[in-house]
Amino acid sequence: MIGRPRIDMDMNLSTKVCFYSKALYYALAFMLLFVIAGCDSTKTVINPEIVLIDASSVTIAWLSDKPYKGQVFYHAAGKGDMIQKAMEDFSHSCRHEIHIDGLKTGTQYIYWIGSKETKYFFRTEPADVKPFSFLIGLDDLSGCINNLLMSEMPEFVLLYSSGSGTKKDCCRSIRPYVPVYDLDGRLSGYLKGEKKDQDESWRLDWGGMCLIFVDKAAGLDRYMEKPTAHTTGIIVREAPKAYTEQAIRDSALHARITEHNKKWPANNVAFVFIPGPDMIKRQIDAINYIQMPIKGQGKAGKTAAIRIDVNVESTYAVMLDTDEEITLKMPPLKEKRTCVECRRLAGTGAYKKSVQAYREFIKNNQGHFQIDDAYYSIADILDTKLFMFKEAVEWYNKLIKSYPNSSLTPLARQRLQYISKYADHDYEPLSRFEQIRRVEYLQIKDNSADKQRVLDKAQEITAQYGDAAITPVIYYWLANQYRSHDVQKAKEAYLKLSARYPDHPYSLGVWWEIGEAYYDARDYKEAIGAFNEALKAMPDSAEDIRVQIKRAKRNLRRSYINLVCLFIPVFMILSGVFLPPVGIELNRMYQALLSFIVLLSVFLFASWLIAEQFSSMKELFKITAGAAAAFSFGFVFSYMLSDKILKISMADPEKNKMFSAFLGLVLNLIFAASVSYLTIYNTNEHFLTIFYL
Amino acid sequence: MKTRLLVMAIIFIGLGVWSCQKDDAATKRLADLQAFAQAEVSIERLRKMDNPDWTEIKAQYDICSGLVRDMDGKGHTDYAEDIPEAIKRCSNNERVKVNQQTLAKGLQHVAVLKIRGLIGSMAGADAKTRANIAVEIGAVFEGIRPTFIRRDKDFFEGKSHLEKGADQALAELKKARGSDYITSASRLEGIINRTYALCVLYEMLSVEKLRETDIPACDVKLAEAVIFYRIIEPRVKKTDRNAHKDITAMLEAEYSSVNTKLLTDSLNRGLSITILSER
Numbered sequence: 001m002i003g004r005p006r007i008d009m010d011m012n013l014s015t016k017v018c019f020y021s022k023a024l025y026y027a028l029a030f031m032l033l034f035v036i037a038g039c040d041s042t043k044t045v046i047n048p049e050i051v052l053i054d055a056s057s058v059t060i061a062w063l064s065d066k067p068y069k070g071q072v073f074y075h076a077a078g079k080g081d082m083i084q085k086a087m088e089d090f091s092h093s094c095r096h097e098i099h100i101d102g103l104k105t106g107t108q109y110i111y112w113i114g115s116k117e118t119k120y121f122f123r124t125e126p127a128d129v130k131p132f133s134f135l136i137g138l139d140d141l142s143g144c145i146n147n148l149l150m151s152e153m154p155e156f157v158l159l160y161s162s163g164s165g166t167k168k169d170c171c172r173s174i175r176p177y178v179p180v181y182d183l184d185g186r187l188s189g190y191l192k193g194e195k196k197d198q199d200e201s202w203r204l205d206w207g208g209m210c211l212i213f214v215d216k217a218a219g220l221d222r223y224m225e226k227p228t229a230h231t232t233g234i235i236v237r238e239a240p241k242a243y244t245e246q247a248i249r250d251s252a253l254h255a256r257i258t259e260h261n262k263k264w265p266a267n268n269v270a271f272v273f274i275p276g277p278d279m280i281k282r283q284i285d286a287i288n289y290i291q292m293p294i295k296g297q298g299k300a301g302k303t304a305a306i307r308i309d310v311n312v313e314s315t316y317a318v319m320l321d322t323d324e325e326i327t328l329k330m331p332p333l334k335e336k337r338t339c340v341e342c343r344r345l346a347g348t349g350a351y352k353k354s355v356q357a358y359r360e361f362i363k364n365n366q367g368h369f370q371i372d373d374a375y376y377s378i379a380d381i382l383d384t385k386l387f388m389f390k391e392a393v394e395w396y397n398k399l400i401k402s403y404p405n406s407s408l409t410p411l412a413r414q415r416l417q418y419i420s421k422y423a424d425h426d427y428e429p430l431s432r433f434e435q436i437r438r439v440e441y442l443q444i445k446d447n448s449a450d451k452q453r454v455l456d457k458a459q460e461i462t463a464q465y466g467d468a469a470i471t472p473v474i475y476y477w478l479a480n481q482y483r484s485h486d487v488q489k490a491k492e493a494y495l496k497l498s499a500r501y502p503d504h505p506y507s508l509g510v511w512w513e514i515g516e517a518y519y520d521a522r523d524y525k526e527a528i529g530a531f532n533e534a535l536k537a538m539p540d541s542a543e544d545i546r547v548q549i550k551r552a553k554r555n556l557r558r559s560y561i562n563l564v565c566l567f568i569p570v571f572m573i574l575s576g577v578f579l580p581p582v583g584i585e586l587n588r589m590y591q592a593l594l595s596f597i598v599l600l601s602v603f604l605f606a607s608w609l610i611a612e613q614f615s616s617m618k619e620l621f622k623i624t625a626g627a628a629a630a631f632s633f634g635f636v637f638s639y640m641l642s643d644k645i646l647k648i649s650m651a652d653p654e655k656n657k658m659f660s661a662f663l664g665l666v667l668n669l670i671f672a673a674s675v676s677y678l679t680i681y682n683t684n685e686h687f688l689t690i691f692y693l
Numbered sequence: 694m695k696t697r698l699l700v701m702a703i704i705f706i707g708l709g710v711w712s713c714q715k716d717d718a719a720t721k722r723l724a725d726l727q728a729f730a731q732a733e734v735s736i737e738r739l740r741k742m743d744n745p746d747w748t749e750i751k752a753q754y755d756i757c758s759g760l761v762r763d764m765d766g767k768g769h770t771d772y773a774e775d776i777p778e779a780i781k782r783c784s785n786n787e788r789v790k791v792n793q794q795t796l797a798k799g800l801q802h803v804a805v806l807k808i809r810g811l812i813g814s815m816a817g818a819d820a821k822t823r824a825n826i827a828v829e830i831g832a833v834f835e836g837i838r839p840t841f842i843r844r845d846k847d848f849f850e851g852k853s854h855l856e857k858g859a860d861q862a863l864a865e866l867k868k869a870r871g872s873d874y875i876t877s878a879s880r881l882e883g884i885i886n887r888t889y890a891l892c893v894l895y896e897m898l899s900v901e902k903l904r905e906t907d908i909p910a911c912d913v914k915l916a917e918a919v920i921f922y923r924i925i926e927p928r929v930k931k932t933d934r935n936a937h938k939d940i941t942a943m944l945e946a947e948y949s950s951v952n953t954k955l956l957t958d959s960l961n962r963g964l965s966i967t968i969l970s971e972r
Contacts, residue, residue: 078883078966108965110876118873119865131933146816146872150879151809152931173872311934344942349952443954 043068045113048120049175051190055125057101060176061190062113063094070096073612074111076104077121082615097190106130106207120176123155128208128230131311136160138293139304142170149174152307152320155206156181160273160292183213183237209310211235217252224260227267230312231329234272243276243291249284258285265405270315270329281326288328290317339374346377351385372403376412387434389419389427422470429465433458433474441481448485455481472501479510483517490517511537512545519548524556558688562681565674569637572671576637579644588636596632603628619683626679630672638667719825725759726807726829730836732756733800737839740783740793747784754780754796761803768806770923772799790913798920804836805885805924812878820870827867830881834863837885844891848969855891858884883966886928890960890968892921897943897953904948911948919944929963936963 048062060072071087086100096113103109106126112119126132135154137145148154157171159182171180171187180187185202201219204211210229214220215238234257240247248254253272261268269287276291283289307318308328315329339361345354358378362371379395382388396412396419403409422430436458444450458478462471479493494510494517501507515530531549535542577584603624607614614620642664646656680687732753739750754776762773772795779795782788811830815823841856849855862884865877896918900911922929922944930937939959943951960968 077880078970106965117868118870119876120873121876121879131935133931143817146875147813150812150875150882174875176872177875307931309931309934314934316934343938344946345950347939347942347955348946348950349955350946350950 043070043114045118047172047175047189048113049188049190050122050177050179051097051188052186053122053124053179055105055127056103057099058103058109058122058124059097059099060111060113061095061097061188064096065094067092067094069093070098070113072098072100072111072113074100074109077108077110083612085612106132122177126155126207129312130207131309132207132209133307133309134158134206136292136306136308136317137170137304138306140170141305144305145171145174148305148320149177154178154307158182158211159187183235185213205229207310208312209233209315213237214253217256220253220256220260224256224269227260227264229267231310231315232267232269233315233328234269236272236274239275243280245282245284248274248282248289254284254287257287261285261287265407286330288326290326290328342374342377346381346385351381355381355386372399372406372408375399375402376406376408379412379415383415383419384438387431387438389423389431393419393423422468422473425465425468429461429468429474430470432461433470433477436461437477451481451485466500472497472504472506475501476506479513479517483513483520487517487521487523490514509534509538512541515545515548515552519552519555522555524552524559527552528556555685558681558685558693561677561693565677565681568674569634569671569678572637572641572667576641576644579641579648581644581647585636585640588640592633592636595635596628599632600625600628615684622683623679623687626683627676630675630679634668634671634675635664638671639664642667723825723829723832726832727835729757729760729807730804730832730834733804733836734839736800737797740797745783745789745793747780750796751777751780751784757800757803760807761800764803764806764810767810768802770799770802770806772803775799790909791916794913794916794920798917801837801840801889802920802924804833805889807833808885809882812882815874815878823869823874824867827863827869830866831863834859840892841884841888844888844895847895848891849971852971854971855884855888859888882928883964886925886964887966887968889921889924890964893918893925893940894953894957894960894968896921897951897956900948900951901953904951908948915944915948925964929960932965933962936960 044064044066046063046065048060050058051061052059062070064070069088069092071085073083073085075083086098088096088098103124105124108121108123110119110121132155133152135148135152135157137157137159141148145157156179157174159171159180161182174180175188181204201212201214201223203223204213208230210223210227210232211234212220212223212232213235215236220234234253236253240251257269257272271288271290273290273292275293277293278291279293280291281288282291305320307320309316309318313329314327317326317328318324319326339357342354342357342361345351345357355378358374358381362374375395375398379392379399382395383392393416396416399406399412400409400416419427419430436454440454440457441451444454455478458474461468462474462478465471475493475497479490479497482490482493491514494514497504498507498510511530511534515527515534518524518527518530528549531545531552534545535549538545604621607620607624611617611620614623642660645663646660677688677693735753736750736757739745739753758773758777761776765771765773776796776799779792779799782792783796808830811826811833815826818826838856838859841859842853845851845853845855859881862877862881866874866881869877896914899914900918903910903914922940926937929940936959940956940963943956943959957969
């Protein structure tokens with residue numbers, strides 16, 4: 001009873017220190033969150049635009065009425081990818097430009113600038129072999145351009161006009177989505193300084209297509225050497241003197257294109273757009289000449305916009321108002337050479353019937369058509385669908401012998417080279433392996449027993465044909481399949497490959513592969529061991545391997561810290577409760593609960609402001625709840641523990657009240673840091689990089 | 694002074710009446726679309742009963758017929774003729790299971806065409822009108838919502854990827870202020886296309902399963918798949934002509950040639966997405 005008032009005084013002081021410490025924590029937490037938040041939502045965004053775009057990068061520009069440092073948030077559409085952020089390199093400005101690279105080819109990305117409410121999208125340039133469409137505007141499209149963008153999904157828009165940068169911009173509303181060009185180049189207010197001279201020829205490469213913009217034949221030379229595009233078109237900007245077929249045939253331009261097509265039959269110029277009063281199509285020497293009325297200079301007739309569908313084997317122009325279709329590039333499999341029915345059968349999976357149909361087609365049309373593609377199709381079906389390699393080789397050879405100049409011959413040679421490498425044992429191991437790899441394994445969904453059965457079948461091939469050329473490839477494939485679910489077996493397969501076929505190219509990197517397998521399985525100790533072995537085997541790749549070792553060590557360190565961080569709160573809670581006097585102060589628990597609720601609400605609100613930093617709402621909630629718990633409940637246990645330590649160790653607590661408060665604060669800091677680490681590590685350890693961990 | 698006041702009063706009254714009429718027209722249009730969606734859902738419920746009441750179904754179809762005729766003109770379809778004919782055949786007990794697909798799936802096609810039309814009409818509209826159109830799109834969407842729920846159940850274990858995605862796109866569409874409506878409208882179209890691609894796949898998976906045992910059931914499934922594909926055909930055709938050719942070839946081929954792995958691949962190529970992705 002005598003010591004009671006003294007204890008109350010201690011408690012008051014302790015409570016005060018506790019209060020100030022809490023206030024300090026909240027202030028720090030707020031500062032941290034708002035520093036991360038970076039910008040406020042009132043920043044204006046004027047005229048956003050896709051300035052440049054290619055297969056892996058994009059440049060987005062916009063203006064603002066007040067200077068700030070711009071940032072763009074983006075993610076791949078519909079893939080659940082994490083939201084990423086790109087920031088301007090320069091200091092605060094009213095003119096913003098952000099370059100993003102490392103994007104996936106032919107992928108649609110959603111992005112927003114500042115406010116999440118206003119989202120746009122763009123699509124990166126597709127791979128060479130992928131089909132795509134673009135739009136040609138022959139008239140003022142301002143009334144319909146939004147709908148055309150949505151219905152036709154063009155990759156870019158080409159306004160068939162010259163020097164229209166000064167005129168009314170009919171594509172303003174779609175500029176945040178697709179790049180816009182005119183006959184003189186990229187049409188953008190942001191690139192005015194970089195605008196080309198109007199008489200300079202230029203070239204637009206997109207996917208596997210190449211468009212060359214010229215005034216005269218001379219302009220072609222610099223763009224037509226060593227062509228690689230599967231579809232080449234020429235857009236002539238200067239109107240010809242006459243529009244007759246003979247005039248075109250006699251022109252220098254036609255002579256130059258014909259010469260090119262003779263030299264490069266597989267990369268020939270398929271179409272030429274020439275300015276003219278009316279829209280007319282002419283085919284001269286297998287080149288499609290299309291007369292196009294330049295905007296404001298002729299009559300577009302009914303057609304204001306044209307969609308061009310580009311594919312490897314064919315290209316079409318579709319007049320959007322009339323649905324009329326013009327073939328710009330002949331599809332070799334349809335128009336001249338082959339059998340639609342055969343393709344239909346192959347398309348539906350009836351491969352044997354399709355081969356039979358192709359054979360009949362060849363028999364019935366010998367001498368009338370070029371039938372190289374029929375030869376190739378049969379060989380391809382036998383090779384990649386039916387795995388009858390012996391027969392496939394025969395057909396590939398027939399093609400090479402009968403049609404040495406065919407565009408399919410190089411492909412046939414390539415396949416022959418691959419098949420002949422594994423021709424031993426009468427193609428038996430190759431055939432069985434391809435059947436497993438391309439059919440049986442792909443058909444398994446998630447049944448591990450089935451998966452194992454198929455992998456065992458592949459294993460059998462290696463046992464039966466140990467000396468076959470394909471066997472190391474099978475080991476390598478097996479090891480790669482095991483990696484996802486049984487690292488030990490993957491390692492065994494890699495080591496077998498290395499031991500039995502030390503000179504095979506796949507054997508060189510096995511330790512690196514093993515290291516990656518362990519790394520993916522989060523077994524970092526083993527991964528480091530394997531990477532060290534890889535260092536010895538592959539000194540040329542030492543730099544890359546060391547990066548992986550560094551990452552594995554970092555992850556290992558994180559897992560150790562995780563264990564320590566788990567021990568600290570558990571220890572503090574247990575010792576806080578069970579050290580004498582045993583028990584817990586309920587009042588403090590109620591206070592902690594109340595502060596948890598308040599803190600959680602505040603943290604949630606603050607996190608919501610930067611929600612795009614989190615990959616999901618669940619993750620956001622977990623981290624904020626963990627942080628709120630760390631900062632609120634930590635006080636209860638750390639101060640209980642500090643009180644009890646003082647009571648146990650000090651004879652006169654009155655003299656050491658400041659020490660008690662200080663100890664409580666330090667313990668609480670440790671508690672909060674540990675729980676915060678645990679939360680982040682177990683939710684999304686990627687965030688630890690913010691704290692250099 | 695009096696004359697001026699009178700003129701001003703007349704102008705104000707005129708403006709008031711005009712703006713009320715404008716609102717009335719919008720309200721009526723919305724009510725019509727809601728009635729269409731409700732009738733569509735009712736028809737779906739009624740036709741699945743053991744002994745469907747075809748008179749009642751016809752009565753419900755009459756509510757939809759105005760929009761069906763309207764969409765026939767714009768979408769180059771013939772549902773205004775085909776659907777009453779199908780109802781007539783069903784009531785005469787002629788290939789009921791096949792014919793009712795023309796009714797049910799045809800109405801879904803009409804709903805999608807209407808949604809596309811409404812999205813198209815957003816282009817020249819001001820922000821307020823756009824918001825109203827978004828509400829109308831939401832009303833029409835209610836008619837096809839059950840399909841989204843079913844495909845979520847069939848392919849994503851009931852996790853509402855499709856339904857939630859469509860709802861999010863609709864919510865974004867209502868909030869859009871400027872040209873950013875293109876993003877949410879494209880997203881909505883994308884989800885609709887994906888759902889109907891999954892419908893095609895679902896029916897063809899059934900064909901693959903039943904082709905050895907139940908040919909009449911395959912006929913029904915194929916009829917459904919054909920109409921479902923009609924809904925996404927324009928997009929597939931524009932994105933990848935070869936994919937379109939492959940899909941139509943499979944829809945026309947014998948049941949023994951149906952290969953859903955190839956079909957999935959073609960649908961993925963045709964829509965430039967992975968239709969079975971969990972996201």
